[in-house]
Amino acid sequence: MINKRGSRRNLMIAELKTLLNTRWTFIVLGAYALFSYGVFFSEGFRQIWVQVLDGNLLTTMFNLYMPTFLFIVVLLSAAPIFAGDKKNGMEELGDTCFYGKTVRRKAKVEAMVLYTFLVTIAGFFITAMMSLVSKSPLNLANRAFEATTSDVVMSNGLFYLFCFAMILLGLLVVTSVVVLSSSKSDDVIVPLASGILIYGVELALYLKPVAKILWDINLFRMLRPYTMLLISLYFDSTAKAIVASVIIFSLLSVGLFALTINNRSRVKTERVLSSQST
Numbered sequence: 001m002i003n004k005r006g007s008r009r010n011l012m013i014a015e016l017k018t019l020l021n022t023r024w025t026f027i028v029l030g031a032y033a034l035f036s037y038g039v040f041f042s043e044g045f046r047q048i049w050v051q052v053l054d055g056n057l058l059t060t061m062f063n064l065y066m067p068t069f070l071f072i073v074v075l076l077s078a079a080p081i082f083a084g085d086k087k088n089g090m091e092e093l094g095d096t097c098f099y100g101k102t103v104r105r106k107a108k109v110e111a112m113v114l115y116t117f118l119v120t121i122a123g124f125f126i127t128a129m130m131s132l133v134s135k136s137p138l139n140l141a142n143r144a145f146e147a148t149t150s151d152v153v154m155s156n157g158l159f160y161l162f163c164f165a166m167i168l169l170g171l172l173v174v175t176s177v178v179v180l181s182s183s184k185s186d187d188v189i190v191p192l193a194s195g196i197l198i199y200g201v202e203l204a205l206y207l208k209p210v211a212k213i214l215w216d217i218n219l220f221r222m223l224r225p226y227t228m229l230l231i232s233l234y235f236d237s238t239a240k241a242i243v244a245s246v247i248i249f250s251l252l253s254v255g256l257f258a259l260t261i262n263n264r265s266r267v268k269t270e271r272v273l274s275s276q277s278t
Helices: 005-019 023-041 043-049 057-078 081-086 092-097 099-133 158-184 189-207 213-215 225-227 238-262 264-277
Strands: none
Touching: 005 099, 023 043, 023 057, 023 099, 057 081, 057 099, 057 158, 057 189, 057 225, 081 099, 081 158, 081 189, 099 158, 099 238, 158 189, 158 225, 158 238, 189 213, 213 238, 225 238
């Protein structure tokens, strides 16, 4: 007999496989691989399309270009996760399942979180492989951004781990917003628009800070980790700004995922409408 936990795990794995096999996963990551190839192997391509950051191609890709591709693939994969099911009537199949919609909803959210983690790893892996094959100098022991006056000092190797953690957290925030929006809509355009909107608003607040705290606690900075080493506008140290960002965005993403899983208001509304019609 298969227990509830086993059934949910199997359902989560099935949802994850579906996400990994979507055409957008292959298209966007494939496009990023081609872009990376041009950056690492073609000097002419770099001169036209790339602004090298800190004289380091790996740092440049991790901070300026890779996050954009990862944002696109996560956005396109997360948007239809619930809205697509509602549009084609697949969501109603949850009522025929032994554990109902709640377990299926949890499995979808868990699968999307794991998918975000895996595509982030894929992005870093593609970039690292291109760097190794092209024999670009890694300089892992050198200090990252020696010219900065930040009170947070990191070697390049530690900075790359920092980039991974910040980009992953930023993408999880995007995922939580888009997945929640997808659970409330039957049109894929709405969650797509919500993801683009939050990114655009955060970028605008970064470029023209109307309040110092909104510049420091900013999603755009999470997806551009090197900007988090800049001097804080609101806090008295860069380290405090980083810690505050991690705490706030972690709580935000967890809260939005919890709202998506519970979705009590929508269930209650459906029950009321059903009783009224009866």
